Amino acid sequence: MKVRVRYAPSPTGHLHIGNARTALFNYLFAKRHGGDFIVRIEDTDIERNVETGIESQLSHLKWLGIDWDESVDKPGEHGPYRQLERLEIYQQYAETLIEKGLAYKCYCTSEELAEEKEALKKAGHDKLHYSRKCLGLPDQDKPHTIRFKVPDKTEYTFNDLVKKAVTFKSEDIGDWVILKRNKIPTYNFACAVDDHLMEISHILRGEDHITNTPRQLMIFDAFSWERPTYGHMTLIVNENHKKLSKRDESIIQFIEQYKNLGFLPQALFNFIALLGFSPKSDDEILDKAELIGLFDESRLSSSPAMFDKEKLHFINNRHIKKLSDEALLELCLPYLNKAGIGKDETDDWFESLIKVFKDRLVYGAQIVELYRDFFEHPFKIEEEALTFIQQDGVRNLLETFKSKLEQAENIDPDTIKSHIKAAGKETDMKGKMLFMPIRISVSGTMHGPDLPQMMNLMGKKILIDRLDKTIGMI
RNA sequence: GGCCCGUUGGAGAAGCGGCUUAACUCACCAGCCUUUCACGCUGGCAUUCACGGGUUCGAAUCCCGUACGGGUCACCA
Incomplete structure (x- = not known):
């Protein structure tokens, strides 16, 4: 008997994470067993049907990478596919x-x-x-x-x-x-x-x-x-172990919202596939083909699946790191444009921006937040960082470095690096005592992206300004 | 309330009668790498599986009960 499975949504709204999971597992099951995956529209509640419901459901399934063998837009021998x-x-x-x-x-x-x-x-x-x-x-x-x-x-x-x-x-x-x-x-x-x-x-x-x-x-x-x-x-539950309800605001519930935030479809596919299923694999970062190959209905869990936001973020970040710089820029550009960031900058500037934040970026829209945190927000030094720069020699180092920077013609990453080196030599500072004070003086924190890259992106004016402020605080 | 289901570390989650002194992932901590940061790599992190009884040579794994949590009881899907 041929394997035939179906996903049967009612067109009452957008694609919900729970429904997406149902669709996804049926899809995985069908593909794993060489069967057909059918989408049937259950629109028998005429009060609740939404005009754009069907279209919205289907388009988001497609976005996730789930396609079907038979449905309203692709009739097979078992139609019609709308119950009405x-x-x-x-x-x-x-x-x-x-x-x-x-x-x-x-x-x-x-x-x-x-x-x-x-x-x-x-x-x-x-x-x-x-x-x-x-x-x-x-x-x-x-x-x-x-x-x-x-x-x-x-x-x-x-x-x-x-x-x-x-x-x-x-x-x-x-x-x-x-x-x-x-x-x-x-x-x-x-x-x-x-x-x-x-x-x-x-x-x-x-x-x-x-x-x-x-x-x-x-x-x-x-x-x-x-x-x-x-x-x-099993049901998908929130941190309070309650069934995911559409009214629950602590968790983003609709696929469209994730799409709008710049989550990657392949990451969402990966994450959702792990909701109530654990593949016989140590690695959790899996693509669609791997998931189809690993799918095994006997490994579906019978205890509730917790929607773990942290895990989603981790998985999305891992998929972002796999992206080429061009693809990542394409993902981020709309958010930057909308926020008016980099209006007068060159392609190179955007490219280095992407490179600088690629490692820590969780989802596309976050690029704006990250940018603002490091470049635009009022400069202030964290407490642990403030303690660090009170050490001997830091003031001298920063003043030396600042004067070099002031005279610099350009501040591309390599030039900055050589000025850091030179300042270190002159003040006899090296290692952490060399880099950390400079890092703190331009970002206010002890953790952040690659230093020369970040400084290049900031521009001379901001750098000098922050250096001045920091020196004033020692 | 009836009926159904679940309960493993800080978090997610494997294991479903001996191979388990409980896999893997996230987080955390330590070390290595890097003249900083991050990435990466290595190691550490549950003597114990909600609780009580039972079956068994042997139980996180099977049975019974208790507690707690959830789902469902529409001319909704």
């Missing part, structure tokens, strides 16, 4: 279920149902199941839903790819709606019907779907269809 275009199909299958006596029409209004539930709750019941009072009623010409008649005393056991054997009992599930009053199917019904019709072999989805599985299994069984294999991936 498949309405007659679901209606027909629902009708069949009624004919078989496995489903029935329900004329209850939402108000009635709410009251019923309230009464059960008051009576202390845990299971707030539908009373079945419409079961067996003669056909009426009234608006109605169609409910699935849940079988008595049946166990639904499936061998989950991640959780292993999972069992649900039918008595824990009440008769549920398969076709809404507006003739549109509910999620569980449409999903099961489509998974069968589209010949989906494996379903990898978030653990929040695990309680939906028995309902979908009921549909498969009702039609005697072959059940697909399910795998429920």
Whole structure:
């Protein structure tokens, strides 16, 4: 049987990190097993559909490097791929279920149902199941839903790819709606019907779907269809161990936001693939091809995956370091331009700027912050640095160096280096006692990028000014 | 509350009955490299796997219970 998997988003907004993970693992699974990856649009909630939802979902998947074999823009033999275009199909299958006596029409209004539930709750019941009072009623010409008649005393056991054997009992599930009053199917019904019709072999989805599985299994069984294999991936949780919620502001949640900040798609792909999965590899910096080769569904984790921002930053930085200088400049340039940095500078200037910060850059937009920290912010010396420059000879060194700088025609990195050397010789300072005071005097801190490069970028005026200020503080 | 799931170092996370005196990564510390910084490299960092009982010659790994955390209970997906 051919491996066919699907990612089934509802077009209610932008691509969320959790959905991206679902898509990514299905993609990895398909590619690993030489199967097909399908994107099906589950737009049966007409209230919540967003106009640009589909386009946004698809374009961001593409940006991440995930492509598909069949979808709305690339029809295969199992279309249509939007559920709203498949309405007659679901209606027909629902009708069949009624004919078989496995489903029935329900004329209850939402108000009635709410009251019923309230009464059960008051009576202390845990299971707030539908009373079945419409079961067996003669056909009426009234608006109605169609409910699935849940079988008595049946166990639904499936061998989950991640959780292993999972069992649900039918008595824990009440008769549920398969076709809404507006003739549109509910999620569980449409999903099961489509998974069968589209010949989906494996379903990898978030653990929040695990309680939906028995309902979908009921549909498969009702039609005697072959059940697909399910795998429920752990939830992604935040530092408080809570499911990532779209309203959680402590974590950036949408792929688009990462894209806008200048994160790299290959890094995001790498990071997301490690959310609930650990490849049999010591190295964690992996590209798409490596990840496909390493993917193994038996290594999906069953305990929650923590969204570790630090790790994302680390991974992105590692991928940035792999970029060529040209590619990195291309990534950073829009942010610099927008911030008005380097308006009158040459290409060379930009190139050295990129070189100077490449090692520590976490994401594209950060270049602005880094630049400002070192070049624009009011000059001030950190405490530990201030202590350092109080040592003997520092003042003399800085004054010597400053006078050389003042006379210098140009301040390219090599020239600066030779002036540092000369100043060291004249004042008998070397090693850390030579470089560190100069570093501090121009940046205010004991840690930073390559010294001559950084000084060249700063320009003579700023350098002299900072040197003066530092000397004044000794 | 019912049903489902989870609990390993400062953090992420492997291991799922003997090969583990618990891999790997981040962070941190030390050393090396570099006339500074950063990069890189090397080493250090859990005698212990939520807790209590049990099974076993042997348990982080299996079973039971407790605690804590989470998910889910829609005419949403």
